[in-house]
Amino acid sequence: MSNRKTFTNARFGDGTQGSIVVTGGRIAAIQASDEAAATSDITDLGGALVVPGFVEGHIHLDTSFYGEVWRPHKPCTDGFNVHERVAFQAQNLAEAAPMEERARNQLELCLANGSTQMRSHVMVDGTVGLGSLETILQVRDAYKGMIDIQLVAFPQSGILSSPGTAHLLDEAIGMGADLVGGLDPASFDRDIEKHLDVVFGVAQRRGVDVDIHLHDAGSLGVFEIEQIAARTRALGMEGHVAVSHAYALGDIAADALKKTADDLARSGVSIMTNAPGSRPFPPVATLRAAGVTVFSGSDNIRDSWWPYGDGDMLSRATTIGYRSGFYTDEELLLAFDVVTAAGARALRLEGYGLQVGCKADFVTLDAAHVPEAVVAIPKKRSVYKDGNLVAKEGRVLRS
Secondary structure (H helix, E strand, C coil), rough: CCCCCEEEEEECCCCCCEEEEEEECCEEEEEEECCCCCCCCHHHHHCCCCEEEEEEEEEEECCCCCCCCCCCCCCCCCCCHHHHHHHHHHHHHHCCCCHHHHHHHHHHHHCCCCCCEEEEEECCCCEECCCCHHHHHHHHHHHCCCEEEEEEEEECCCCCCCHHHHHHHHHHHCCCCCCCECCCCCCCCCCCCHHHHHHHHHHHHCCCEEEECCCCCCCHHHHHHHHHHHHHHHHHCCCCEEEECHHHHCCCCCCHHHHHHHHHHHHHHEECCCCCCCCCCCHHHHHHHCCCEEEECCCCCCCCCCCCCCCCCCHHHHHHHHHCCCCCCCHHHHHHHCCHHHHHCCCCCCCCCCCCCCCEEEEEECCCCCCHHHHHCCCCEEEECCCCCEEEEEEEEEH
């Protein structure tokens, strides 16, 4: 039986229409006309807009309560405090439903909304050991062929302040985690150099990439970013390091921002932002103009950090555009790029996009073009992975 498929009556982002021919899960041809090739497997897309699958670049599959009972948010006693939020999280997780069930709920939410690629951070530290990673590895295997998932060994309770974590991070890579993470080297572990020694040491020893959570604001956060960038260059890891959140970039003067942006671009360090509502966030357009890869993710979805999150990266593009003051079509396209092609660059994905030779991972949307999709957030969608329909109109389809 032939594995050749043809998707006719597709509308592309450049305004053209035609058909997509898929062979072996890859795009074999994009035809300007709808003259279907000789195949018995033809799908009429009905003039829908076809876009690449969304890249969910930062999420936490192990800590979400999505699909479970409602858990009221507990505010910190004094503003935003990472230590206190981690403590609240531990309390909530002790009473939560089994992790596998919660992770599946959240994963399917993202998949149904069009994410075909994902990077999830998973707690690995002295408080939970490797148990969370074991569970999420099993969940990843269960959805193979429907969504590709990178896992980051994430020291949620710190590295130096959580005995045994340095060794666990190394073990986690051996078990199947794809990247090593870090958390606020200055404010959480109170030793930038030793914290980064561990993170980059594991990365070098295991040959993996780095993705570090950085919440610290102002000059402290900028200094940490500078140190991360310097390590990246010194070790020849340009293009292999990301800093998630980097709130400091949103609350510094323009001249300092330009200097730091140039440093990041020279170092090939990517920046992840989900444009959270109550925090300063990295100026997307300024960083992009300097040559920095800026990508996005949902981050927390209905967990101990905040009650929001819909698992929809198109909605996230809208949020980024809204908070950034993006109004023109060109700016709306930039917001869309942050959740698609830029995410693919940051995650170093092979075969991403709507070109011949790429993986046939795409989403159909009820919109005339991409700028309209960003502002309208149409929910009528079909999601294809390797040319196979895996979700439709908000429901994941089982093979």
